[in-house]
Amino acid sequence: MPKDSHSARRQDAKLLGLLVDIPHSEAVKRLAGDRGPEPAGQARRVVEDFHQAARAHTAATGQSVRSAKDDLLRERGLLPADAAFPILHASTYDWSEMHGLHTRCERRTADVTQSLTGVLLPPVPGQPAHRLRAVLTAPVRGREPGDVVFLDARRWQFDSNVPQADASTPRRTRCTAGRPVYTELTLPADILLPLPALRRRRLIPARTQAPVATLRANSGRHSPLYAVADAVPIPAETPRQARALQRIRTCGTCDIASDEPFRMARDGQRYCETHFDAAVERVKRGGRARGRAVSAVWARDVLGDPATLMLALLGADNDKIILHAESLAGEVVFDHVLCLADVPDKTDVLLGQVRLDLLPPWVNDTAIQTVFGRRLLTAVTEGADSAFVSLLNAARDSRQRHFSVRSEWRDQVWRRYEIWQGKRRPEPARFELRRAFFEPQYLDAPVGRRRGPQVEYDAATVLASMRAMLAEMAADDLTQAEIAHAERYLADEPRPGASPFDRRSDRAKLPASLMQVFGDKDVPSA
Known part of the structure; x- marks a missing residue:
């Protein structure tokens, strides 16, 4: 059957939906170019890369192309599809209580068990309330920490005790706004950040983005936490601001650049972690010389x-x-x-x-x-x-x-x-x-x-x-x-x-x- 036939396009859309974890209708629109030339090009590259991997697997094992595709999808944890797993929760459940939780998710069939660990985020606007997202905090087959995975929450079991319970975990697990509470020790790194940390990365919350959790500092102060995956870049700065940002993000010794500002020593310069101690020692020597x-x-x-x-x-x-x-x-x-x-x-x-x-x-x-x-x-x-x-x-x-x-x-x-x-x-x-x-x-x-x-x-x-x-x-x-x-x-x-x-x-x-x-x-x- 020709590659551009209706059946082939439907199979490619189904394959794209599995690979990037998006609904079938969205995959069809991306492949058709309805979302713009750039998303369409990216979607076609994802599908073509998978076809090439399947052909290489066929050449190595002698299997059919279809069997090779199924093996690759199983290796990446993409099969069986959602429909193969039973529905465990009613659609009327208040899924907003799950937003911001660091949890372990698991679902089973007679032959397959899938599990992942991550922070649950609200669904994309326009999606059903049970279509949650999970930002992985631990690697799973085919995925790395930080990847965003879409979940049909009705088909998963959740264990919200994943944040390591220790003496530092506060007794109050919810703030007055009903959001989960994290301490500096239990906070998922680089996934949930307070507003100042977002700004240091040149990010701000999106227009409709709401905080999903709360950070409780050692002083008892509470700060809202935002999902880094939903934040948007801060608009481009002026040349003067760009030079100032470049200066505080550049090490004064090795000139290495960072996404966040380096620490400042008492000499007014900023240094990376490798050279900061040496800079502190130089300042101490200078302080002793000045004292003399x-x-x-x-x-x-x-x-x-x-x-x-x-x-x-x-x-x-x-x-x-x-x-x-x-x-x-x-x-x-x-x-x-x-x-x-x-x-x-x-x-x-x-x-x-x-x-x-x-x-x-x-x-x-x-x-x-x-x-x-x-x-x-x-x-x-x-x-x-x-x-x-x-x-x-x-x-x-x-x-x-x-x-x-x-x-x-x-x-x-x-x-x-x-x-x-x-x-x-x-x-x-x-x-x-x-x-x-x-x-x-x-x-x-x-x-x-x-x-x-x-x-x-x-x-x-x-x-x-x-x-x-x-x-x-x-x-x-x-x-x-x-x-x-x-x-x-x-x-x-x-x-x-x-x-x-x-x-x-x-x-x-x-x-x-x-x-x-x-x-x-x-x-x-x-």
Whole structure:
């Protein structure tokens, strides 16, 4: 019989309906060209490719062409046809309850069992309510994950417990709108996506497309989920938008392009998963180099400030405190020993009940008063500063004034020195616990909890060590660009423990130029 006869066209339409899973009437229209030249060409290619595969199978096995076609259709799970399976559900069933479910489907005859796993979608507009679609999440014979399969839901059994039930699955399986609820662990990847994820793929829901499920985030927030198979491309962007999208979807190291934006490192560039860790490490090295430069510029500023005073408040013999102050040049300003028994009680200070004649005679010396209004670089052991402040408050009768003899957070010498050495992060995290006391570390803990050798450090040695740190940091060799960058950083330095939202807008300029200035330098992490 000629190929263009009515019988051949009908057989081709039936074959096309099986191969692409469309109704017979739609297959006839595509082959006849009623849907346009492009769908017609695609339909004819599908049918012709199958005929060629059948002829090759015939040549290999010696079977007839018809038997070869039947074998190929069985291998692809396309035979027997829907009519061979019994109807299990009434047509009046509310099939909308199945929309969005991740389920396992199965149907049987006496000789054949077919099964598949996927997410059920609503029927195509104009199709019966029982003509559901399933987006495969697991491969079946002749199909790959992501393929859309049309189902006559009346002839299938459904097991809606396919989403792996574990402790993370919420008890509520339906949202208030009646849609299935998924978590981030049970969400079928690349099949159902929230609106932001669709937009990252340059897709938007179709005009009549409704969400089929709901995503419950760990925070408890619910977001509607849309089927990727039904989404349509976002209209073409302007040249400027195209360049911006290309830039955020291109790796800054290997120039590979992606459908979704890459993650951004702190240097302002975006990198693929292969090169992102290396970029993060480069930024960390640049951050350490900047921290070293900032510490050096700070040390130069401290050494050039005539208002700087170095103060040591060290506990000794558990009942005494050494009070020692020097200028940057090493000139001793005062040197006293304070017995803890002479320190007035804080309550008496607040109530004004301190007898001034019982205080140490040197407390009102002019040298002692120099601690007020000075830039202090303090080395202090725990409790020594509070005792000294109580004594000064009692001598000045200042019940309303509160002040501290510790270094300001900008002028903590040991913190700056650790940054300069690469032992500490240049930018502290929001909830980082700052070391308030001077090294060695065992001095930071109460006496009963100290670890390590119990070595006593005299005040002159401690201040000499601080002076050596300052000199070592100030002697660092810096370029003019590094000095300018460090000065800008110091002018708006983030306070340890402060919220990142409290910083001024000038901070936004610094990360962009970080790698330009310090990208080639490396300060090893100690």
